[in-house]
Amino acid sequence: xxxxxxxxxxxxxxxxxxxxxxxxxxxxxxxxxxxxxxxxxxxxxxxxxxxxxxxxxxxxxxxxxxxxxxxxxxxxxxxxxxxxxxxxxxxxxxxxxxxxxxxxxxxxxxxxxxxxxxxxxxxxxxxxxxxxxxxxxxxxxxxxxxxxxxxxxxxxxxxxx
Numbered sequence: 779x780x781x782x783x784x785x786x787x788x789x790x791x792x793x794x795x796x797x798x799x800x801x802x803x804x805x806x807x808x809x810x811x812x813x814x815x816x817x818x819x820x821x822x823x824x825x826x827x828x829x830x831x832x833x834x835x836x837x838x839x840x841x842x843x844x845x846x847x848x849x850x851x852x853x854x855x856x857x858x859x860x861x862x863x864x865x866x867x868x869x870x871x872x873x874x875x876x877x878x879x880x881x882x883x884x885x886x887x888x889x890x891x892x893x894x895x896x897x898x899x900x901x902x903x904x905x906x907x908x909x910x911x912x913x914x915x916x917x918x919x920x921x922x923x924x925x926x927x928x929x930x931x932x933x934x935x936x937x938x939x
Contacts, residue, residue, distance in 0.1 A: 811939060814853060815879035822849040822897050822909045822917075829916040840911040842895050846881065849897060850937075857937070861895035868937035873922070876901040876934045882908045882922075884930040892932055896920070906934075 822845060831839020835848045843861040850857045858864050865883045876882065876898055884894040896910030899919060906922045922928055 815938065817853060818849055818879060818897065819899050819909070821852050822846075823899065823919070825917040826909070826919065827917060828911070830911050830913050834911075840917055842911045845909070845911045845917060846895050846897055855937075862892050864895055865892040865933065865935060868935040870933050871936050873906065873931065873934055874903065876906050879938050881935045881937055882906060883932045883935065884927060885932050886930045894930070898934070
């Protein structure tokens with residue numbers, strides 16, 4: 779009888795430990811993801827003011843996909859080099875579900891295919907802000923409220939869990 783009681787008590791103890799650790803690991807996972815997203819946004823926005831340079835991936839100049847590629851590479855996340863290929867990674871989600879850390883894609887200058895990408899820095903119900911490298915102004919933060927980006931918006935991809 780004594781052995782059965784000890785066995786039952788140990789079973790309850792291990793079961794309660796297991797359920798607690800699952801909750802803790804989910805919270806840790808969410809916290810790690812928030813930290814990762816914040817690190818990516820900080821890395822990208824540290825380049826605000828850097829000039830545009832076709833094919834650029836350094837502080838001497840970035841193109842749009844070079845900025846995104848280099849930003850993710852800083853956290854050991856490998857993405858394709860072009861915006862067209864980056865648009866094939868992750869899951870396409872509705873604009874109104876966008877959140878910080880997602881990628882936003884555009885078809886600019888009447889292009890038939892995706893040719894521009896940015897990293898979302900802020901998202902709410904009526905506006906999405908994103909950091910990107912524009913050909914005219916270099917690395918800046920823009921908004922989907924701006925007519926140019928509103929009219930050329932194509933999709934949002936979630937590449938992080």
